[in-house]
Structures are given as C-alpha cells and as structure tokens.
Amino acid sequence: DAMVIQNPRYQVTQFGKPVTLSCSQTLNHNVMYWYQQKSSQAPKLLFHYYDKDFNNEADTPDNFQSRRPNTSFCFLDIRSPGLGDAAMYLCATSRGRGVLGYTFGSGTRLTVV
Amino acid sequence: AQTVTQSQPEMSVQEAETVTLSCTYDTSESDYYLFWYKQPPSRQMILVIRQEAYKQQNATENRFSVNFQKAAKSFSLKISDSQLGDAAMYFCAYRSAGMGSGGGADGLTFGKGTHLIIQP
Numbered sequence: 001d002a003m004v005i006q007n008p009r010y011q012v013t014q015f016g017k018p019v020t021l022s023c024s025q026t027l028n029h030n031v032m033y034w035y036q037q038k039s040s041q042a043p044k045l046l047f048h049y050y051d052k053d054f055n056n057e058a059d060t061p062d063n064f065q066s067r068r069p070n071t072s073f074c075f076l077d078i079r080s081p082g083l084g085d086a087a088m089y090l091c092a093t094s095r096g097r098g099v100l101g102y103t104f105g106s107g108t109r110l111t112v113v
Numbered sequence: 114a115q116t117v118t119q120s121q122p123e124m125s126v127q128e129a130e131t132v133t134l135s136c137t138y139d140t141s142e143s144d145y146y147l148f149w150y151k152q153p154p155s156r157q158m159i160l161v162i163r164q165e166a167y168k169q170q171n172a173t174e175n176r177f178s179v180n181f182q183k184a185a186k187s188f189s190l191k192i193s194d195s196q197l198g199d200a201a202m203y204f205c206a207y208r209s210a211g212m213g214s215g216g217g218a219d220g221l222t223f224g225k226g227t228h229l230i231i232q233p
Contacts, residue, residue: 004157040226042204042225043221045221090158098221101163104159105157106155
C-alpha cells in the first residue's frame, strides 16, 4: 500500500546531540510537511517542501533544519536538541496544495535526556 | 492568522449512540477547506471528512457527517452509531484556499483536539 513511513517510531537523544528523523513516501506526492506535536497541543507546522522549494514557518527555531534529497525522502534535523524539543514529529504529504487532504505518517516520538 | 478552536478536550459516548464534536474557527477569508482528522493511539492521523467552504451542502462519509455553518464559522462532526474503533483523538483543521507565502502550498492549522471515548 502507498504510504508515508517515519523512522524511527521512538528516538531518544541527549541534550545538545544532533538528531535526524526520517520520512519516506511511496505516494509520489510533491509536497512534504513536518509538524511538531507536543502533548495536549495542536500539531504545529515547522516547514514544508513544495517540490524542491523549502518553505520555513516564521516561528520555526533555527535549531530545526530539513533536507529533501529526492521526491520520496525528507529529513528533519535538530542541530542541538533541548528539553523543550521533546515531542511527536509528524511527517505529512500532499499532492499539490493539499486541498483534498494530507497523508500522515505514524510519527516519531522524540525524547531528550 | 487563522485559529481553530475545539472547546471539548474530551467526550464520552455509549457504543451505538451518536456524538457531536464541536469546532469553531476564525478567518477573514471567504474560500477555504475544513477537515476532520482522527488520530488513534500510537497510530497515524487519518482523514475522516473534508468540506469546501464554497459548498453549502454538508459533507457526509458513511457514519460521519458535518454541520458546516459558514456565517457562524462552525464546523461540527457528528458520528452516528458509534463504534469502539472510533475511539481516538479528533482534530479539526483549516486550510486556506489562497496561495501560501512560499511555494504555493500552506500547511493545515489544527485545533487542540478532542479525545473521544467510546463506552461499551
């Protein structure tokens, strides 16, 4: 089945140690998104790629970066994780502007120790 | 900026009964899209139903239907004949129909979610 896959499901990292979360998709969607979801809060858009064009949300900290080497893969890099970065990170994809809806991965839960 | 409000952090319903989840939003736009997503525990978020703001007819998908009141900026979800598998977090989301500030695509603006409990 076509899907969005996030690895790993659970990631534990040390305070200040760079960490990379990955997302892959078999849907051939041209837009990929990264959301941060903290406990009891709404998912918050960090950035997205429209094809190869990177679009950063204005309030996304510089600590968060992303790479999209090809259509299928997208990575979230956290350069120096702080305790406040512990959250569920959701990857989503859409065809075009996503007016038909988005397809989400199962998420990666990041713990910072 | 648009905001989405879900005023019910948690709802409980007996199996086979009907439940309605509330959602209001704030926008100055006239054209947009609204969604309800379901997020079961430890599983991916799944699209339940979508509504196009320029369509007056309320969307329906099997047991799921919406009551879209554009003037009131209200978008509630009704689940009929509730089943145990409906237990999940439900998120209401808004998406502008306009072009984004970068690249032509914007993300969704979500509410904080409603935790739906199904009592057997």
